[in-house]
Amino acid sequence: MTTATVLADGAPLAPGTTSGSATVEFRSLRRAFGATTALDGLDLTVRPGELLALLGPSGCGKTTALRILAGFEQHDSGEVLVDGQDITAIPAHKRDAGMVFQSYSLFPHLTALDNVAFGLRMRGTGKAERRRRAHELLELVGLPHRAEHYPHQMSGGQQQRIALARALALQPRVLLLDEPLSALDAKVRLQLREEIRRLQQELGITTLFVTHDQEEALSMADRVAVLRAGKLEQCATPSELYGRPATAFVAEFVGTMSRIPCTRTSDGVEVLGRRHAVDGEVPADGELQVLVRPENVLLSPDEAGPALVVTASFLGAVTRLTVRLDDGTEVKADLPTEAAAALPAGSRAGLTLPERPVLVDRRAA
Template sequence: MSTAAPHTPPTATAAGGATVEFRGLRRAFGATTALDGLDLDVRPGELLALLGPSGCGKTTALRILAGFETHDAGEVLVDGKPVTGIPAHRRDAGMVFQSYSLFPHLTALDNVAFGMRMRGTGKAERRARAQELLELVGLPQHAARYPHQLSGGQQQRIALARALALTPRVLLLDEPLSALDAKVRLTLREEIRRLQRELGITTLFVTHDQEEALSMADRVAVLRAGRLEQCAAPAELYARPATAFVAEFVGTMSRIPCERAVAGVALLGRTYPVDGTLPADGPLEVLVRPENVVLRPDTDGAAQVTGASFLGAVTRLTARLADGTEVKADLATEAAAALPPGSRADITLPDRPVLVDRRR
């Protein structure tokens, strides 16, 4: 597994955030193993995204940290202290759910103030704090509205304000944007990141959306079958995936058959060094991202262009090799115009180490 890249806390206020540690965390539901020895550290004041397919254990880890779920083995520590046995309302964590979970009979202001009310905060103080938080999330004029009078994005802002009301040292976000449309999702993504940086709260953000994770997080932890595959800064995760699973889950990858060679692997008429460890046996494939595939018009080329998808400044071409392998290539749209479907092309990769996996 990969070690994380050096990280600078997002703001000077991040020191107020807590450290979070998962140590050998295990949880099973009957015959289904949700967490299988999860080891992960979250640094003070950072936003760490838990990314992975459905069933990988990311939400289970979040709920165990929040105190809503128990674990079978292992340990969860906040600021170096175990939290097992501490009830959820005493864990100094705020949680925002996918479904908003607002009280329909309370106004926006009263929803935000609810936690403070349960803690016995005086009416004047909690209402002043709730109004302050509504201003923080950009909804001061909606204080008297009920949830059914708010849009989905506005409800999620209220839910975020409620989670912040008790000044938690850890903020937990469980796919809070998945129920929203694309434009609102983008706006709230930026808003959550701004608030997190401003407040310096250690934040765990669960998502299955790779774009969301890469655009928001200081680091991204990719989970698979209850285990950590890699935890790294977004740029490192994308450019240097530690495993084939990470490579294919984060971004688009093509697989090209290759052969073992003295100095690496041979494909497309050239030999390339290997990034990482070469599988000990079996047939092999190289994993390559579309932007790293070079196509040039060539009537005798080894690839035939079979499709093109216009993406603005870039066009994604699909090229088929003689053995039927299909390879994606991102070219500047102007250059792609010289390679219409049906044309032949020379295909090469950059002269640098390649990621190799067993052939499927």
């Protein structure tokens, strides 16, 4: 994980503290690279001390937004504010932010201790003080025993921790993380995302975390901002984002969704013979479908039912069934494994949805 520490001038603080949490605002931010628009009027506010995840598919503008905030890219129009101050004219090394990149490249000729202390040395901190503070940061990330080891003597996860400690060495007010866990295996990734969250909460530092991994975003963030084609689709808490997505794109990007045909009624839509109220608006034209999560699909054994069980995937306490309706529509349903045993592949089932408002979209092309 390459780490660039961008800092503000001023007296150093004690290790384990920050210079205060900042409010970050993107206002009507635009950035284009030739004919490609990376950011198309992004409006987003990051609250003091929160961890906000920027989530979206490749090319949606999330890393561009991060790099503009760090000062590594210039925006074409709009504003970037930190505590109400437009920072456009402030150079990267004075923006008081620490950035941790996707690919790590610690200085191979420096020990872990010296890598962490590097920014302090560039700042002119005395040798004894910077070593003391670097030791404390290594304690903070759980690697005091690796102080004299070189990068090639450490695992990828350990190098990630060293890079994070280096980003925190100058107590930045904003921490920027650009997919810092993507190069690690699943078990180490899980451990480190918990560690990053713990440190962020302990330090109270405003943090932006870029990821394309929805599980990472939902498990770590206070709020998640979903971007699409340079625009903000929705920014909400993980539970709200999952349970009440504002758009069909958010619904299908965050978690698993099935689409089931429906028809308009005077007060909502009709799905599988039942009427449902609609959460949001009903598109004015076109064929309609409701979007439903697997845990909200209710199945029961029924020889005359409209659903044919196609496959069953064992997931532990839950088994995910895929069923096919008579019109060919496939729907996923999560059932307790014990209940799913009564619905083997080839059997038929009744299918209903809970009596609650549904999200409706035009039929996918």
